[in-house]
Amino acid sequence: xxxxxxxxxxxxxxxAVDGVNLRLGAGEVLALLGPNGAGKTTTVRMLTSVLRPSxxxxxxxxYDVRRQPDRVRAVVGVLTENHGLYNRMPAxxxxxxxxxxxxxxxxxxxxxxxxxxxxxxxxxxxxxxxxEFSKGMRQKLALARALMHDPPVLLLDEPTSxxxxxxxxxxxxxxxxxxxxxxxxxxxxxxxxxxEELADQIAIIRRGRIVAQGxxxxxxxxxxxxxxxEIRFAAxxxxxxxxxxxxxxxxxxxxxxxxxxxxxxxxxxxxxxRYLLEQDxxxxxxxxxxxxxxxxxxxxxxxxxxxxxxxx
Amino acid sequence: xxxxxRPALIITRREIRDQFRDWRILLPILVLTxxxxxxxxxxxxEAVAFVERYGAPIIGDRLIPFLLMVVGxxxxxxSLVIALESFVGEKERRxxxxxxxxxxxxxxxxxxxxxAVMLPPxxxxxxxxxxxxxxxxxxxxxQPDPVLLIQVVAxxxxxxxxxxxxxxxxxxxxxxxxxxxxxxxxxxxxxAMLLVxxxxxxxxxxxxxxxxxxxxxxxxxxxxxxxxxxxxxxEELLGREIDVLNLGWGWRVFWDAFRHRRASLGExxxxxxWYALRLAxxxxxxxxxxxxxxxxxxxxxxxxxxxxxxxxxxxxxxERLVNLQFFTLDAVPAVWLHNLRTVILATLLGVxxxxxxxxxxxxxxxxxxxxxxxxxxxxxIPPSLFLAGFVLPHGIVEIPAIGLAGAAILRLGATxxxxxxxxxxxxxxxxxxxxxxxxxxxxxxxxFLIAAVLEVYLTPAIALRLLQx
Numbered sequence: 049x050x051x052x053x054x055x056x057x058x059x060x061x062x063x064a065v066d067g068v069n070l071r072l073g074a075g076e077v078l079a080l081l082g083p084n085g086a087g088k089t090t091t092v093r094m095l096t097s098v099l100r101p102s103x104x105x106x107x108x109x110x111y112d113v114r115r116q117p118d119r120v121r122a123v124v125g126v127l128t129e130n131h132g133l134y135n136r137m138p139a140x141x142x143x144x145x146x147x148x149x150x151x152x153x154x155x156x157x158x159x160x161x162x163x164x165x166x167x168x169x170x171x172x173x174x175x176x177x178x179x180e181f182s183k184g185m186r187q188k189l190a191l192a193r194a195l196m197h198d199p200p201v202l203l204l205d206e207p208t209s210x211x212x213x214x215x216x217x218x219x220x221x222x223x224x225x226x227x228x229x230x231x232x233x234x235x236x237x238x239x240x241x242x243x244e245e246l247a248d249q250i251a252i253i254r255r256g257r258i259v260a261q262g263x264x265x266x267x268x269x270x271x272x273x274x275x276x277x278e279i280r281f282a283a284x285x286x287x288x289x290x291x292x293x294x295x296x297x298x299x300x301x302x303x304x305x306x307x308x309x310x311x312x313x314x315x316x317x318x319x320x321x322r323y324l325l326e327q328d329x330x331x332x333x334x335x336x337x338x339x340x341x342x343x344x345x346x347x348x349x350x351x352x353x354x355x356x357x358x359x360x
Numbered sequence: 361x362x363x364x365x366r367p368a369l370i371i372t373r374r375e376i377r378d379q380f381r382d383w384r385i386l387l388p389i390l391v392l393t394x395x396x397x398x399x400x401x402x403x404x405x406e407a408v409a410f411v412e413r414y415g416a417p418i419i420g421d422r423l424i425p426f427l428l429m430v431v432g433x434x435x436x437x438x439s440l441v442i443a444l445e446s447f448v449g450e451k452e453r454r455x456x457x458x459x460x461x462x463x464x465x466x467x468x469x470x471x472x473x474x475x476a477v478m479l480p481p482x483x484x485x486x487x488x489x490x491x492x493x494x495x496x497x498x499x500x501x502x503q504p505d506p507v508l509l510i511q512v513v514a515x516x517x518x519x520x521x522x523x524x525x526x527x528x529x530x531x532x533x534x535x536x537x538x539x540x541x542x543x544x545x546x547x548x549x550x551x552a553m554l555l556v557x558x559x560x561x562x563x564x565x566x567x568x569x570x571x572x573x574x575x576x577x578x579x580x581x582x583x584x585x586x587x588x589x590x591x592x593x594x595e596e597l598l599g600r601e602i603d604v605l606n607l608g609w610g611w612r613v614f615w616d617a618f619r620h621r622r623a624s625l626g627e628x629x630x631x632x633x634w635y636a637l638r639l640a641x642x643x644x645x646x647x648x649x650x651x652x653x654x655x656x657x658x659x660x661x662x663x664x665x666x667x668x669x670x671x672x673x674x675x676x677x678x679e680r681l682v683n684l685q686f687f688t689l690d691a692v693p694a695v696w697l698h699n700l701r702t703v704i705l706a707t708l709l710g711v712x713x714x715x716x717x718x719x720x721x722x723x724x725x726x727x728x729x730x731x732x733x734x735x736x737x738x739x740x741i742p743p744s745l746f747l748a749g750f751v752l753p754h755g756i757v758e759i760p761a762i763g764l765a766g767a768a769i770l771r772l773g774a775t776x777x778x779x780x781x782x783x784x785x786x787x788x789x790x791x792x793x794x795x796x797x798x799x800x801x802x803x804x805x806x807x808f809l810i811a812a813v814l815e816v817y818l819t820p821a822i823a824l825r826l827l828q829x
Contacts, residue, residue: 098594098598121464131458132457132459136381149371
C-alpha cells in the first residue's frame with residue numbers, strides 16, 4: 049500500500065530527509081518515531097504529495113507521489129501536526145466542506161459526517177463553532193476530517209496528543225478498527241507506549257535517516273541484546289546457587305530471585321529449570337523481564353551519529 | 361472546464377461564508393455599501409447647490425460622476441485587506457496544510473481564493489453604486505449616461521481585480537501577514553496614483569480616456585493573475601517559515617546570471633553583446649511596433665491640440681541652440697544622464713507593471729516626435745526635413761538604444777508573468793534583472809553616450825544647415 053525507496057528531501061543546503069525506505073501493506077500500522085526536527089513530518093508530507101521528493105520515489109495506494117499528486121492526495125487521509133481547523137465554522141459544516149473537496153456526494157457526506165461525529169463523541173457539538181471546542185475535541189474533529197473520505201491510507205501525526213486518557217483510548221481503538229479494516233496507517237508520535245500498542249512496525253528516524261526499523265520485538269532484540277528473564281523461588285537461596293548452565297548468563301541475584309540472559313530461551317529454559325530442580329531449588333515463577341520501546345528508542349537516538357542499524 | 365472549476369468554487373463558497381461570519385469584515389462592507397453612498401449623496405446635493413449659487417454649475421456636473429467612481433471604489437478597498445491575508449493568514453493560523461493535502465490542484469486553490477476575496481467587496485461596490493444613483497436621482501434628478509455607467513462599473517471591476525490579484529500574489533509569496541502588509545504598499549501607492557489620474561479624467565470629463573484606463577488595468581490585472589498562478593506552489597507555501605533577506609544568495613544568483621559562465625572579462629565582452637541581442641530580438645520588434653503606435657498617437661493629438669501660430673519659430677535658431685548649451689561639452693553628460701535616468705525610471709515602473717508602464721514612458725518621446733512633425737508641417741516645414749534636421753542624426757543611434765532598453769524592460773516584465781520551472785519568483789526576478797543589466801551595460805549606456813555626442817554637436821549643426829531660414 050505504501051512503498052518508498054531512497055526518498056529524500058533537500059531544502060537549499062539542508063537535507064531534511066535522506067534516503068528513507070518504507071514498505072507497508074494493507075492492515076498494517078507503522079510508527080514513525082524520532083526527535084523533533086528529525087524529518088518525520090517532511091516524510092509524511094512527501095507521502096501525501098504536498099512536498100515533492102528531491103530524490104527517490106514513493107507509491108501510495110498504487111499512485112506515484114511525484115507524477116500523480118492529485119490522485120495520491122485523494123486516497124490519503126492526513127491528520128496534520130497542527131489541526132488547522134476553521135474556528136468560525138461549525139463542526140458539521142467543516143466535515144461537510146472537506147467531504148465535498150474529496151468529491152463525496154451530498155448523501156454520502158451526511159452519512160459519513162454523522163457516523164464520524166458519533167464515533168468520536170462529537171454528535172452533540174455538530175452545530176457548535178470549532179473555536180469553542182476543547183483541545184481534545186479539536187483533535188478528534190481533525191481525525192474525523194482525515195477519515196471523512198474513508199481513505200485506504202492514513203498518515204496521522206500525533207493522533208492522541210492533547211487528549212484525556214478516555215479520548216486517547218477511543219482514538220487508539222479507532223486506529224485498531226481501521227487496521228482491521230485493511231487500512232495502511234503511518235503514525236508519527238512521541239508516545240512510545242502508544243506506538244508499541246498500535247504498531248506492527250517501528251521506524252526510528254534521526255537527522256533525516258531511518259536508523260532502526262523492524263517489529264517491536266525485533267528492535268528490542270537488536271538494540272538491547274538477548275532477552276532477560278527472572279526466576280523466583282519458594283525459599284531463600286542462602287548461597288546455594290553457584291552457577292547456571294553454560295548457555296545463559298546470570299545478570300542479577302536477590303535473596304529469592306535471579307535474573308539471566310538467554311539468546312535462545314526455547315532451548316535454554318528447560319535446561320535452566322532442570323538444573324535448578326537438581327539443586328533442590330523450588331521454582332515459583334519464570335517470566336521475561338519487560339523491556340520498553342523507550343529503552344530501544346533512547347538507545348538508538350543516543351548512538352553515534354551516522355550509525356545505521358537496519359534490522360528490518 | 362466547469363467540472364474542473366467546481367472544487368475552486370467550493371473554496372470560494374466556504375471563504376465567503378467565513379467572511380460573513382466575521383463582523384470585522386462585514387461591518388466596513390455594510391457601512392461602505394449603505395452609509396457611505398448616502399454621505400456622498402448629501403455631499404453631491406450640497407456641492408451642486410453651493411456652486412450653482414456662484415454660477416459654476418460645471419463643477420457640480422463633474423462632481424456627481426466623480427463621486428460615483430468614489431462610491432464604487434471604497435468597498436473594493438476592503439478586498440485588499442482580505443486578499444492580503446488569504447494565503448499567508450491561513451499559513452499563520454496553520455489551517456493551510458489540511459487544504460493543501462486535499463486533491464485540489466494549485467490552480468483550483470488559487471482561483472478559489474481569488475474569487476472569494478474579490479466577490480463580496482465587488483458586489484458591495486455595485487450595491488453602493490445603486491444606492492448612490494437612487495439617492496442622487498431623488499435629490500438632484502441626475503441620471504448617468506449609460507456609457508459612463510458601464511465605464512464606472514468596468515473601472516470598479518478591473519480595479520478590484522487589479523488590487524486583489526496583486527494582493528493574492530503577495531499573500532502567496534509572503535512568509536508572514538506582517539510582511540504581506542508591508543509589501544502592500546506596492547499595491548496601495550500605484551492604486552492611489554491611478555485614482556488621482558482617474559479623478560483628473562473625471563473632472564476633465566474626457567470619459568473616452570477612461571476606456572484606456574480600463575484596458576490598461578485589465579491587462580495588468582490579467583498578467584498579475586497569470587503571475588500568481590505561475591508562481592503559486594504549495595511546497596513553497598509550507599516550506600518557507602521565516603523572513604530572511606539573504607543578500608549573499610541574491611547577489612550570487614544575479615552575478616551568475618550576469619556573468620553567464622564566461623571565464624574572463626574578454627570572453628564576456630566578446631560573446632555577451634551578441635547573446636544579449638539574441639535575447640532581445642523578439643521584444644525589440646514588439647517595442648519598435650509600440651514606438652510606431654506612440655508616434656501615431658502623437659500625430660492624432662496634433663489634430664486636437666494645435667499650437668498657436670508662430671509657436672514653432674525657427675528664426676534665431678542658432679542663438680537659441682547656443683542658449684540651450686548645444687555645441688558645448690557640458691551638454692554631453694547632461695543629455696546622456698537624462699536619457700539614462702529616463703530608462704531607469706521606465707525600468708522601475710516596468711518591474712511593477714510587467715513592463716507596461718515602462719513602455720509607456722519610452723513611448724512618450726515618439727508621441728512628441730509625431731506631434732511636432734505634424735505641427736512643423738503645419739508651420740510649413742516638410743516632415744522629412746524636420747525629421748532629418750532634429751531627429752535622425754542622433755536618433756539613428758538613440759532610437760535603437762531606447763528600443764533595446766524597452767526590449768529589456770519588456771523581457772523583465774514578461775519573466776514575472778511566465779512560470780519558471782523549478783525557480784522561485786525571487787530567483788526568476790534576479791535572473792531577469794541580470795539579463796536587463798547586461799543589455800544596459802553592453803548596449804544602452806555606450807549607445808546613449810554616442811547619441812548624446814551626436815545630439816549636442818551633429819544634430820544642431822544639421823538642423824541649422826537644413827532649417828535656418
